[in-house]
Amino acid sequence: MWATLAASLFFLPFNHTLSLLLLLCSLAGAVYYAVLTLPAMAFLLFMLVVAVAVTLLRHRQQKWRVVVMELLLLLGCIALLFHVSGFNNFKILDKVQVGMLSGPFSMYYNFDKALIPFFVLICLPDLFTTQKHPSISQLSWIGLMCTVPALLLLAVAIGGLKIEFHFPQWIGQFFIANVFFVCLAEEALFRGYLQRRLSQWLGAYPALLCSALVFGAYHFAGGSSLIIFATLAGIIYGLAWLWSGRLWVAVSFHFAFNLIHLLFFTYPIYLPK
Template sequence: MWMLLAASLLVSGFDRRVALFLLLVATVWAGYSGVLQPAGVGVMAVLAIMALLLHRYRQIGAVAVGAELGLLFIAINLLSHFAPGFNNLRVLDQVRVGEMSAPFSMYYNFDKALLPFVFLAIIPSLFATRPLRHAQRRHWLLLIVSLPVLLLLATVAGGLKIEMHFPQWFGQFFLANLFFVSLAEEALFRGYLQRRLSQLIGPLAGLLASAVLFGISHLAGGALLVGFATVAGVIYGLAWMWSGRLWVATLFHFALNLLHLLFFTYPAYRP
């Protein structure tokens, strides 16, 4: 089921019909296995109705705005796990990847994985659009180098320690973090928010505003995490701004998380 869900997300930027078919099969499977409960089916039905209304009446301003705001409201609830009817699978329960790492749990989140589909309904060109700015090779190189530099700065600040590991559940982490975390969050913060804010207040202000909102979304982790998540949001935002490709921003997001897991205390330092 989870591989089907990931496959639907993988092809959603290339062939929407195939993606929706795979999503439908994954949804039926999720209902059969208990991951998706009746209330969750209702949430998905409301999403489908709003998406159809937006597609049908996109040229009618009031209907389009209302449908978009409704989809955004549900998307935020999916991101925060407030939407009812989703019994997400807990893959890891309070494990410690290393002696200095804090214990953490990991889930396969069906609700959060729906975000790219929600924003694809709002913005058909979610996965590929014209870059807002063009960058040279040296700019891309600096952006790539900024990923390990940010983690090293977090180490200097005391939030992390260098601790190398390759856990046996690496494959599960790869699947969950790439598709159900990185892609989902980038669909919201870069594919939707940064694009809309850039249209309203300009590319640079849109970049910074979406990065700040991304940092605030990590408020539960404390002020230090909010600060570093904001800087990370700038990195992901530049990747999106320079490429116009949602997957480019997603791969930067995933690369930072992967470096974090492999070479530093994960998710934080706690001896």
């Protein structure tokens, strides 16, 4: 079921028919294994009705009604982001400690968050590829890549993290969970939708900053330090999306950050002895 869901997200940018078939298979599996309960199924049915309404109203060029329906779809995506009730997400790891200096870590396969890109795609049919920022040099890209480890090293410098090498046996599960059920969902919502929409009103770089601030605020549960670092990371991901015009580039930067964090630093936090 989870492999099928990941595959449906993989094919989503370039083969909608295959992606939808795989999604239906994963939904059937989720119902069978009680990952989806009745409240979750009712919620998804409501989201589906709104998504169909957005599509029909767009074809009829009823712009204000499209805006209202799209806002409802966005609120539904936010509910999925915060794990609306009715989804029994599968816990892969339960309070494991990846290293001697690392804090306990739990990991889930998040079925709810994984559905976000499908609904955002209804609002923005060109979600995965849009107009890129002109004239970005290779040196600028190299500099942006360097900011990923630099931000983690900054966290070390102020005492939030420590350097600690790991290669856990569950690295494959981490890859699937992080790429498809975390990074893609968050980038679709924060960069693909929010930054894209805000840029239409505010301009490219103010929209980038606003979406990064919202992304930072989304991490409020981790405290003020995590909010600040998530905001800085959001700026990196936002630049990757803006300069390339491709959502998967932002997803790659997001996953690279998380993977480097896991492999070379205390994960998810430094736990003083």
